[in-house]
Amino acid sequence: MSTSKGSLFEPVFRQRADIFKVLGHPARLAILNFLIKTNSCFTGDISRELPLARTTVNQHLAGLKNSGLIRGHISGSKTNYCINPTKITELKAMLKEFESELMTNSDFNCE
Secondary structure (H helix, E strand, O other), X not given: OOOOHHHHOOHHHHHHHHHHHHXXXXXXXXXXXXHHHHOOOEEOOHHXXXXXXXXXHHHHHHHHHHHOOEEEEEEOOEEEEEEOHHXXXXXXXXXXXXXXXXHOOOOOOOO
């Protein structure tokens, strides 16, 4: 039975890596930005707002949805997409904690 090398790391590092992977593509950041700017659930075709094919946008939406950063539910023939404020709050806290860890010793001297 093989073990994933990722499983050798602490859960906090695996959790961070998972969310950073999701955020590591400009299309996903553009989708999040668009949904934040709409300030409400968006019903319709987000691919009209991005320079990507609908199938590509749908793949990125699925990644964001699987991560919990957005919610999507079907309403008739359309899907409503919204930012998940709880997950965004968790993301902010995670980033703040990570920043704090990085800045604990702010005297980065490599010389």
